[in-house]
Amino acid sequence: KGKKMAKAATKEVKQNAVLGAGIMGGGIAYQSASKGVPVVMKDINTAALDLGLSEAAKILNKGMELGKVDAKKMAATLNAITPSLEYSAIKDADVIIEAVVENPKVKGIVLKETEEVVADDAIICSNTSTISINQLAKNLSKPERFCGMHFFNPVHRMPLVEIIRGENTTEDTINAVVATTLKMGKTPIVVNDCPGFLVNRVLFPYFAGFSKLVLDGADFVAVDKVMEKDFGWPMGPAYLLDVVGMDTADHAASVMAEGIPERMAKVDNDPVTLLYEASRLGQKNKKGFYNFG
Numbered sequence: 001k002g003k004k005m006a007k008a009a010t011k012e013v014k015q016n017a018v019l020g021a022g023i024m025g026g027g028i029a030y031q032s033a034s035k036g037v038p039v040v041m042k043d044i045n046t047a048a049l050d051l052g053l054s055e056a057a058k059i060l061n062k063g064m065e066l067g068k069v070d071a072k073k074m075a076a077t078l079n080a081i082t083p084s085l086e087y088s089a090i091k092d093a094d095v096i097i098e099a100v101v102e103n104p105k106v107k108g109i110v111l112k113e114t115e116e117v118v119a120d121d122a123i124i125c126s127n128t129s130t131i132s133i134n135q136l137a138k139n140l141s142k143p144e145r146f147c148g149m150h151f152f153n154p155v156h157r158m159p160l161v162e163i164i165r166g167e168n169t170t171e172d173t174i175n176a177v178v179a180t181t182l183k184m185g186k187t188p189i190v191v192n193d194c195p196g197f198l199v200n201r202v203l204f205p206y207f208a209g210f211s212k213l214v215l216d217g218a219d220f221v222a223v224d225k226v227m228e229k230d231f232g233w234p235m236g237p238a239y240l241l242d243v244v245g246m247d248t249a250d251h252a253a254s255v256m257a258e259g260i261p262e263r264m265a266k267v268d269n270d271p272v273t274l275l276y277e278a279s280r281l282g283q284k285n286k287k288g289f290y291n292f293g
């Protein structure tokens with residue numbers, strides 16, 4: 001009996017949808033498809049959809065090179081991603097993951113439009129890194145079926161997904177998103193809504209500490225070497241910032257400083273901000289702390 005009740009409480013997820021086919025949307029669509037959950041990927045123009053699909057193909061090609069993926073798996077994964085420019089394509093999705101640009105107005109419109117086409121019991125999530133889930137929930141008539149589902153970049157390599165509970169999110173919604181995360185081969189952690197959620201609350205003070213050392217005159221290459229080679233982390237802070245992107249890091253630091261100034265005050269003359277202002281964004285435009293080929 002207990003088993004039956006648990007099943008009834010947690011909605012079975014047969015199809016996902018991703019809104020936005022950018023770095024994150026493309027990665028999330030790949031992840032869902034590669035774990036056998038068909039996914040509709042919606043964007044506003046064909047070029048963006050092509051980029052999302054080519055991102056998935058790139059990951060699969062790398063897997064083929066390494067002998068981890070065969071032609072059958074490649075075809076099955078790509079076939080499980082349905083690109084579309086139309087909202088009607090997401091009408092049967094059980095879980096919809098919004099991953100459009102980090103702009104509360106755009107996200108608000110997209111969330112409203114989504115609610116108009118999906119089933120009453122569909123679950124709607126946002127992959128936002130910095131916008132309050134409670135604020136985004138105000139765009140929905142049914143905020144109880146909404147929560148954050150925060151993947152990390154690159155999606156196919158980062159195991160964690162932060163599931164962010166808004167003040168109106170029901171336990172059924174959280175349970176279904178936890179189940180979806182597991183089905184997608186990721187590790188869920190449920191957190192409350194707050195600036196930076198969990199990971200960025202830990203990561204950004206580390207970045208701030210690094211920035212202050214650089215301002216004190218430390219050589220960033222030497223700091224990276226110590227943290228990576230000697231301390232044993234996968235990469236040092238400067239390299240990690242190049243991966244994250246100076247625009248993303250600077251924006252996230254500002255949002256946290258606004259939300260919790262007593263804990264996460266912005267660093268004056270932060271090298272991250274200076275690099276951002278000099279358009280040295282990191283790996284995405286091939287120059288940040290380091291130059292990339």
Ligand code: NAD
Binds near residue numbers: 020022023042100128
């Ligand atoms: P991106 O700029 O690469 O992609 C955004 C995509 O959204 C673009 O393809 C754009 O065409 C599309 N889009 C814009 N308006 C749309 C609309 N109305 N309907 C459908 N698609 C629309 O951005 P990204 O880096 O993939 O980030 C997406 C989200 O994920 C943001 O909320 C960001 O904060 C979050 N996030 C990013 C990272 C990261 O490291 N990049 C990590 C975690 C979370």
